[in-house]
Amino acid sequence: MIVSPTRKPSRIPLPRGELFGLLLVLVLAIHPAEAKKGDSSKESARVPKLSLASTPAFGFAPVTVQLVASLTGIDPGDPNFCHAAIAWVRIDPGASPEKETRFSETPRCVHGESESSVATTFSKAFELDRSGSYLYRVSVVGKNGKEVRSNYVTIKVLRVP
Numbered sequence: 001m002i003v004s005p006t007r008k009p010s011r012i013p014l015p016r017g018e019l020f021g022l023l024l025v026l027v028l029a030i031h032p033a034e035a036k037k038g039d040s041s042k043e044s045a046r047v048p049k050l051s052l053a054s055t056p057a058f059g060f061a062p063v064t065v066q067l068v069a070s071l072t073g074i075d076p077g078d079p080n081f082c083h084a085a086i087a088w089v090r091i092d093p094g095a096s097p098e099k100e101t102r103f104s105e106t107p108r109c110v111h112g113e114s115e116s117s118v119a120t121t122f123s124k125a126f127e128l129d130r131s132g133s134y135l136y137r138v139s140v141v142g143k144n145g146k147e148v149r150s151n152y153v154t155i156k157v158l159r160v161p
Helices: 016-045
Strands: 049-055 058-060 063-072 085-091 101-105 121-128 132-141 147-149 153-158
Touching: 049 132, 049 147, 049 153, 058 063, 063 132, 063 153, 085 121, 121 132
Parallel strands: 058 153
Antiparallel strands: 049 063, 063 121, 085 101, 085 132, 132 147, 132 153
8 A cells, every 4th residue: 555645544443332342352262261271280280290309419338318209289188199109219220220129118098088198208218338320219109000200310329449
């Protein structure tokens, strides 16, 4: 469109009813998308996640390592994870992942279902006397068989020269 310097471009007038309708359609189109975003964040907050950390991450043999796992995304009163089974997995230096060592703890609930209490922190100490890199992981298994696995943590044990 070519506009002359003396002539102003014309605007197309919209009746107020059409303008209001257009605005209403835009608001309704945006609102459900925002609602879906909120729903997915609530669902992702309820996805169980297990994070593992070690102290120290390296040291000279023999070294005592403290592993701490934190469970999130679980309802504190969920009877499925009340006194859940815990398995600490270790892969020794030079071993393949298929040759893991498991240390399992399977506590039992001795109370009613209405008194459920979910532990969200698990800890275990190990003494490592051989040099090399150790891999650790922990998993928590609910009563329905649902397993939540943590990340792997590497611990490097050095030998004195």
